[in-house]
Amino acid sequence: MYHNPVLLHKSIEGLSICPDGIYVDATFGGGGHARAILQQLGARGRLVAFDQDPEAEVNKPEDKRIIFVNQNFRYLKNFLRLYDVLPVDGILADLGVSSHQFDVAKRGFSTRFDGPLDMRMGKHQNLTAADVINTYSEDELNQVFRLYGEIKNSRCMAKLICAQRKEKVFKTTFELEAAVEKCIPPTRKNKMLAMLFQAIRIEVNQELEVLKSFLEQTADILKPGGRLVVISYHSLEDRLVKNFIKTGNFEGKIKKDFFGNNLVDFKPVVNKVITPDEEEITQNSRARSAKLRIAEKIGEQ
Numbered sequence: 682m683y684h685n686p687v688l689l690h691k692s693i694e695g696l697s698i699c700p701d702g703i704y705v706d707a708t709f710g711g712g713g714h715a716r717a718i719l720q721q722l723g724a725r726g727r728l729v730a731f732d733q734d735p736e737a738e739v740n741k742p743e744d745k746r747i748i749f750v751n752q753n754f755r756y757l758k759n760f761l762r763l764y765d766v767l768p769v770d771g772i773l774a775d776l777g778v779s780s781h782q783f784d785v786a787k788r789g790f791s792t793r794f795d796g797p798l799d800m801r802m803g804k805h806q807n808l809t810a811a812d813v814i815n816t817y818s819e820d821e822l823n824q825v826f827r828l829y830g831e832i833k834n835s836r837c838m839a840k841l842i843c844a845q846r847k848e849k850v851f852k853t854t855f856e857l858e859a860a861v862e863k864c865i866p867p868t869r870k871n872k873m874l875a876m877l878f879q880a881i882r883i884e885v886n887q888e889l890e891v892l893k894s895f896l897e898q899t900a901d902i903l904k905p906g907g908r909l910v911v912i913s914y915h916s917l918e919d920r921l922v923k924n925f926i927k928t929g930n931f932e933g934k935i936k937k938d939f940f941g942n943n944l945v946d947f948k949p950v951v952n953k954v955i956t957p958d959e960e961e962i963t964q965n966s967r968a969r970s971a972k973l974r975i976a977e978k979i980g981e982q
């Protein structure tokens with residue numbers, strides 16, 4: 682299976698779909714969420730589905746109401762303008778990597794298989810995991826591992842990589858895993874390698890910068906009353922989403938205009954973060970770290 686959609690029912694419910702509306706699925710993947718949106722749309726409704734990975738397009742249903750855009754959602758507003766579908770009624774983003782991307786060894790995302798150090802979600806970008814590992818300085822690697830992987834002994838890993846790459850160029854995921862082995866207690870091997878791979882993937886795909894740009898654009902393109910629904914899979918992403926919805930910025934401090942009004946574009950529909958129940962986690966282990974936030978664009982409808 683390409684991908685088993687996470688928090689499907691609650692996220693689609695969060696969009697509060699109006700059958701004639703225009704919706705955006707920013708992360709089409711296997712199309713599970715997209716198909717559920719189409720089911721609730723009438724004949725006049727439209728869905729614009731983005732995925733930067735060209736492989737996702739095989740999942741596009743034969744349906745005149747869907748437009749597939751093989752682009753990064755950092756260009757959301759430009760493409761929606763190009764397709765003349767602004768403003769929109771709802772936007773869904775189910776962040777990160779699909780199961781398909783994890784399961785294909787040659788994409789280099791998984792700690793389980795030996796594959797090339799690639800980790801690009803789309804082919805439009807140049808930077809690969811091999812570039813990061815072979816060219817970043819020890820300080821830069823340390824920073825990436827610490828900030829994006831939240832790895833405590835990041836310096837140890839960065840040092841080992843820099844020492845070993847004097848002898849050889851790193852090409853594969855298993856070479857990288859072997860290189861950092863000495864910094865990892867055997868009992869924590871899977872967890873720490875996953876954190877390391879997450880850090881490199883975030884850097885390669887500039888995931889946090891792209892997410893910030895995406896969130897800022899959503900405020901411009903949603904109709905008042907329109908819904909923003911975001912599923913994230915690690916605390917760094919969730920913090921950005923939470924702060925943006927609650928305070929209108931990524932620092933999490935409400936700013937006021939000259940007249941003392943809060944500078945916010947959204948209000949949370951549900952104040953608390955929504956997580957999958959035990960049953961979903963048992964059926965789909967990828968759901969275990971998922972966090973769903975739902976917000977509504979403020980303004981006169």
Ligand SMILES: C[S@@+](CC[C@H](N)C(=O)[O-])C[C@H]1O[C@@H](n2cnc3c(N)ncnc32)[C@H](O)[C@@H]1O
Pocket residue numbers: 684685686687707708709710711712713714715731732733734737752753754755775776777778779780802891
């Ligand atoms: C978790 S999967 C989405 C799964 C989807 N909701 C489903 O039901 O099958 C994330 C997808 O979003 C894509 N993606 C991640 N970041 C992206 C970005 N910045 N721009 C466009 N697509 C992105 C990935 O390529 C991947 O296919």
